[in-house]
Amino acid sequence: MAARFRPSHRGIGELLRSEMIRRDLVRRANRIKSTAETIAPVGGPGDPHPGRYKASVVVTSTTRGGRRRDRAVAYATNTAPYARWVEYGTERVPAHHVMLRAARAGGD
Template identity: 40%
Template sequence: MAYRSRYVGRYSGIGRILQKPGVQAACVKAATEIMTAAVARAPVGGNEDPHPGQYKASFTVVPHEKNVPFRGKPKLRAGARLRNTAPHALHVEYGTARTPRHAVLSKAMDDVAGRFG
């Protein structure tokens, strides 16, 4: 008779793992890779642009912790955010009536998604 191994996970232990600095470091590394792809895709603007290159230079990676509800109680989870602090970042990403939609962040995530799957 063959012995079958069994695993019974403990949610409290898994939750503690998701709070560790190593998990946050992995999230920051992933966000940095996405930032590299986003900077490569970012439009710079032409001569008529009042702030050429500002959008491309405004990407930052910010480590953060977020309260994620689990079984009715909020639990802290480590993570990282990729932000663009340019005042016109929303217009570049989603577009307006006068500005085309570039979708830099979503395309950068698609470029890098295969490495984390």
């Protein structure tokens, strides 16, 4: 007869906060960042800030993330002031969905 599995909830919590998990999440976020930089739109000659969106993709991480602040997390975000409009579009500009497409393609 097989032994019954009894999880250690404390051990699972330690694993979710571990540096090993945070490093893997940062590695995945960096892959997403790389993909986002590759597919990011760059303005033409009339753009006052060509390449600003592309250069504004950053990766951040912590071991105090999640809803209860008890997990390792890593984020790939864009800090350009107009990143929302590039991602979701406006009535005049089509949505590019750069971060969404990068997350779908670059996570693993």
